[in-house]
Amino acid sequence: MEYGLIGERLGHSYSAEIHRAFGAYDYELVSLPPEKLEAFIRGREYRGLNVTIPYKQAVMPFCDEISGTARKIGSVNTIVRRPDGSLYGDNTDYAGFAAMAARAGISFDGKKVAVLGSGGTSLTARAVAAGAGAAEIVTVSRKGDVTYDDLSKAADSDIVVNTTPVGMYPHNGESPVSLERFPRCTGVVDVIYNPLRTALVSEAAERGVACTGGLYMLTAQAARAYALFCGAPLPEDRLEAVYRSLLASVENIVLVGMPGSGKTTVGRILAERLGRTFVDLDAAVEQKAGMTVPEIFARRGEETFRGYEREAAAEYGRQKGLVIAGGGGIVLSAQNRAALRQNGRVYLLERRLDRLETAGRPLSGDLSALREMAARRQPLYALACDTAIDNNAAPETAAERIREDFYEAACH
Structure with missing residues (x-):
């Protein structure tokens, strides 16, 4: 191994993805139990290391020289083996x-x-x-x-x-x-x-x-480690490109809008084009409840449905890299809005009321009910979304507009 990250548990680390994207060296993740730390450091079969919890202080005695920044902070998160074999410790978190x-x-x-x-x-x-x-x-x-x-x-x-x-x-x-x-x-x-x-x-x-x-901090500290490893700074535009690529790969695309506005249809098209997993939250609710949404409303009431819905929003909102279609009323709960926004860019699909599908919709069976619902929910849709997308044309058109906006947003 030339370069890598050492720590006790590294299951959710993006470090390898970031360093490999810099394009100058391979990078490995090494999980070490405490009793093997000293032997690994002294073995010196590496050129550079990043160090994460719980070893940022434990590695300091093994360093022949420590930067002023690392001494001031009291921890080392980057170790470089110099040509003479000595170990230099620094802290790139600063x-x-x-x-x-x-x-x-x-x-x-x-x-x-x-x-x-x-x-x-x-x-x-x-x-x-x-x-x-x-x-x-x-x-x-x-x-x-x-x-x-x-x-x-x-x-x-x-x-x-x-x-x-x-x-x-x-x-x-x-x-x-x-x-x-x-x-x-x-x-x-x-x-x-x-x-x-x-x-x-x-x-x-x-x-x-x-x-x-903290995602930009993670990427920027990795760029500083790159400079220590390679002896030259990473170009600023390369740092930004790697960060934006990482952000786009992990951020969810979330669709909200009135019942019948085409969220499921557009979501499936978008997921296929992007090679992502598609999640329909209403379908997830139906699977858990063992009955359709209209049956849940009829047999157990709206409150029970909303409980299932909150659970689904919490479960899938914490995941990454998905395309998620929410139910029409998903925005009614501040808890749901926060759950979907935590890892997602949220799009509001807009369609004329007279074009909304009403069949099988428990709360929007006719145009009059839709008008009342739209008046109540519109402020919440506006609060929840990052961008509104017109879906009065072909669903493929809406899907393409979302794809373009998503990657444009990731570049700015």
Whole structure:
């Protein structure tokens, strides 16, 4: 092995995909139990390593030289074997975190910053904020001077940074704090990248607060590691291209709209064209309930159906790289909207009311009912979606417009 990532558990890592996309070397993932770490490092059958939890501090004694940045943060996440065989340790998380915040338009200069968490990543965030001129930095932890139960010393923070694992897969939907407790907040940074948008980031977006998840940090710190491995920086346009390609590969495409607007038809066409798995949430509900949607409404009522629907939105919304068609009323629940947006770009399919299919639709049996439903739901569709797509022509046309928009959005 020339280059790779070592850690104890690496099941959900994107590192190999990112480094291989840089195109300069092969890259492997190596899961190591603690008792084998020293032998692996001292064996030196590699040219460069990235290091993840729980070994970022454990590898430091094996390094012959450690960068000032790594010493300041107190951990090493990149090791380079020099031509003379000596090991140089550095920390590229600093560069990755700084690049992530800058790309989101979040400046720490003169701001009060609340950093949630007190671990290694918290040290990185605090170092970046201090280096960027933060006026004050408050660390929030379970047992420190400022705790989650008493945020009075942090409530006037301008920027909130989450470095805890709260909200990370598989615990999607959880959040370490509510932004209601930070009325002055103008920026949110969350280092979590799975899901793409945590509950904290989603709350910030709904409030119109500048925000970012951690996927760009992951890519940017890998680019800094590339520079250490290869002795030359990765071109900026290559970094952006790799990030956008990764984002497009993992982000879901989610279709919402009125009953009968063509979500299933367009979704199937789109999934086939993109080579993706298609998921119809109504079909998933029917499979679990053992009866059709109209039968669920007739025998068990709408409330039971909505319960099944929430479960389906939560299950498939946390997955990646899918095309998902939601039921017409999926947007009625804020919980569903958040579940589908966490890993998805959401499209609203629009079709004239007189062209909507009504057969077998429990709540939209005639045009009058459709008009009333559309009036109630339109604000929620607008809140849920990223882009509206006209579907009054052929479904293939709508599918192509979504495909074009999805990849155009991934390039900007």
